[in-house]
Amino acid sequence: MKRIAILGSTGSIGRNALEVVRSLGGDYRVTALSTHQNWELLAQQVADFRPSRVAIVDKESYRLLKRKVSTNSVEILAGEDSLEELASGEDVDFVLSAIVGAAALPATLAAIKEKKSLALANKEALVVAGEIVTSLASKMGVKLLPVDSEHSAIFQSLLAGQRSELRKVILTASGGPFREYPREALRDVTPEQALKHPTWQMGKKITIDSATLINKALEIIEAKWLFGLEAQQIDVVIHPQSIIHSMVEFQDGSVIAQMGLPDMKLPIQYALTYPQRRPAPVEPLSLPKLGGLTFFKPDMERFPALRLGYRAVSEGGTIPAVLNAANEVAVEAFLDRRIKLTDIVPITEGTMDRHKKCEHPSLGEILAADQWAREEARKNLPK
């Protein structure tokens, strides 16, 4: 029996994860759930999955949830710190971190300290604090299980050889909805257009990140930490159909790829059942039905975001945290119609340029860099 905590159970990944747990049946049980403020859906999930504890970060939503759910059947925690408590709970074997943003970091570290199996759908914990997270995981003997479809694909493909035999990884990128837009047209893109992703159904922030390709920059940083890579060992290939989720190239020239229809239930379930594979509620892939797969070199001129990812991997220290924080501010400003889509990368890059990097930062130094970057990025938004 695997007892599962899902941090961020009301988001896109969280909801998919609950579907996976339901389809897996007997051996998997949800014992803890959390949401930021979606108390109505959480109440429904409590009724459906009967966890022993839930956490809700927003205090006002906590009050609303308490009126709806009987505290006889479920313990309800509230506030920012509740996530750490949830993740390190005694009746939890496995934590799925599916929260967006750097807010996931304390709970991630708490789960590792308690030697929980840890599946990471949250990018930011690795992006901003990759060195701290991976060295603690290695010290505690905790294997980090990636849930991003790209990193899950690399993780699976790596099983066909030894880590020491790896030459490079090849991250695939759909290229987002504006893959074929000329640079000028990108300037006039509206939030509504940017929120329509061609192949993946995801949350707002990550969908905008996919449109700018900052998402791929974050994944480059993630890949560095998950697989211990140098910048030149990470390739990006545009693959609009999102069928090959990513690849590895071994030193003999053999390339191993993991493929499937774009469906997050596949990597979520793989993390849950690892090292086993169980029948999953996903449609099988038929390549003849698709007909063809295409591949392009990424256009670094139209999509300069990738350069930022490589730069963050090479420079290290607090630079990735600054990239992440400045981008978050810029994405919000774009969704608020205060800046253009094409302003996001320059604002982020400018903030990185002005940052005084701290090497091997402590958690405090990372959070300070994050804070500084947000303020600095905000200063550069139009009033």
Place this chain on the structure above:
Amino acid sequence: MKRIAILGSTGSIGRNALEVVRSLGGDYRVTALSTHQNWELLAQQVADFRPSRVAIVDKESYRLLKRKVSTNSVEILAGEDSLEELASGEDVDFVLSAIVGAAALPATLAAIKEKKSLALANKEALVVAGEIVTSLASKMGVKLLPVDSEHSAIFQSLLAGQRSELRKVILTASGGPFREYPREALRDVTPEQALKHPTWQMGKKITIDSATLINKALEIIEAKWLFGLEAQQIDVVIHPQSIIHSMVEFQDGSVIAQMGLPDMKLPIQYALTYPQRRPAPVEPLSLPKLGGLTFFKPDMERFPALRLGYRAVSEGGTIPAVLNAANEVAVEAFLDRRIKLTDIVPITEGTMDRHKKCEHPSLGEILAADQWAREEARKNLPK
């Protein structure tokens, strides 16, 4: 130090294998080589690789070789039985069986009996005597290492999961040079046209088998024995670029593929260095350079050979041996311009129809079925 015997060192696979051994260097040494009759190339290989023993099947070529090569430096065996002796030699750890045809069978079994590591580039040993070969290998604890690019791809991809989690394998097929020919045009194909394969450089027999797709039928049978599969667990997909060498689909829906440019040195080296991977003398794959990969359902009407493969897997017994033998006769007749390309499958199928199948055949019964099928197929050739 791995001491290697290459049976069939003057053929296409054998020559590639020698190139691989040369590039691997120090830890790999060729101690035994064989050829059917190409004594001139064998003499050259003896000078280059200094094996301790060689075998040459054809007696006349043996005399010519002996005049060229000093028997002080190398022991020379002659005749059919010399292959068995070579394969079971004391200074051999690893046998690469790269002979075409059922003639490889006795040496294959001899190598297994002596617990040599065994790499199979020869299809026929498994096709005609799969049950005998695999049960002896399992009894002796010998792992059979496939060298066909398709089966090597499946072997590698299977490392990403457990055998019990496998749903099916997907063999890719280039479709051969006549993939887009209408049925009528196939009738007028000359041996010269059929010998031009679009993606792979191979011997004559296998190139014709690729044009009729009988090669894929033989690979379906091979896959059955190598991976313990039922007919419905083996799919064939036409993939003209021959970049994805084959795939496996696990029960969670995840598809793992092995890819590379079409170059036999890759699967040959993988078998040699297994379970390790070493740098190989092959050009790296760049998907953006290729642009696209395409996939089609095989057209069973224009290429009825695939049906024969599935039929042989389902019927079992001596039927696969009959398929193989009748096809060999028909291919020879086509190369001699006695029949048309489109006659090969009907002649083979007719021979299968008229065969009285023997279940769980002994080696003697297999050889008798092989003999019977050759005579039966010959009877049905035009005078």
